Amino acid sequence: MHGLSGTSGRAGAAGLPEDYRLVTLANSPARASQERAYKLLDQYAATFKRQFDEDGERIKSLYLFSESPGTGKTTTASALLNAWLVEHYLGSLKRNRQALQQPAYFLDVNELQTKYNLATMTSDERELDEVKRTMRRCMDVPFLVMDDVGIRSASESFKSIVHAIINARTTGNKPTVFTSNLPIEEMRNVFDARLYDRMRDQCLEIPFIGKSFRGRR
Secondary structure, eight states: HHHTTHHHHHHHHHTTOOOTTTOOTTTTTTTTTTHHHHHHHHHHHHOOOOOOOOGOOOOOOOEOOSSSSSSSHHHHHHHHHHHHHHHHHHHHTTTTOOOOOOSEEEEEEHHHHHHHHHHHHHHHHHHHHHHHHHHHHHHSSEEEEEEEEOOOOHHHHHHHHHHHHHHHHTTTTTTTEEEESOOGGGGGHHOOOOHHHHTTTEEEEEOOOHHHHHTTT
């Protein structure tokens, strides 16, 4: 957990659920069952030091996929977010820079959809403004986790919000970790072919195997 003590406040500011604030790639309960994936993830996290290289090689995005829920995708995405926070915090100290208060953000797409639907149904302008602020935060933050992207049941208006976030990040070359129960090819149907092409550009798809491990933490 080296470095996590200095980033605990930033984990909260990142919107990371409390249960995931101390999870790392090393201690992740999904590591044993997803051994092949974690070998790739260790290599991926090593690229996070590039966040300080303005003209360096682009840090790719990730798409963590399994048909079964509960295989460790969200836990893993949280561990990657924590790895980014640690690299940002320690890297900023080494360079005598002030670390950003919010260098990463965790977006629960289902939760945002629920907030949006309720605010729309009740014409709650304050909540709608909060949704817009979250949307802007997700577009601008250096590193983003989009948990459970690609909800087929979403309204077209909510899909347009998710579309705008992904579009802004892909055009801005900002790394995003997506988790989904749908293969990345399905994003062509959930959104459109243009956004799908942007998502898969510079994005590594990593499948998670097995059945649900929920309740075994």
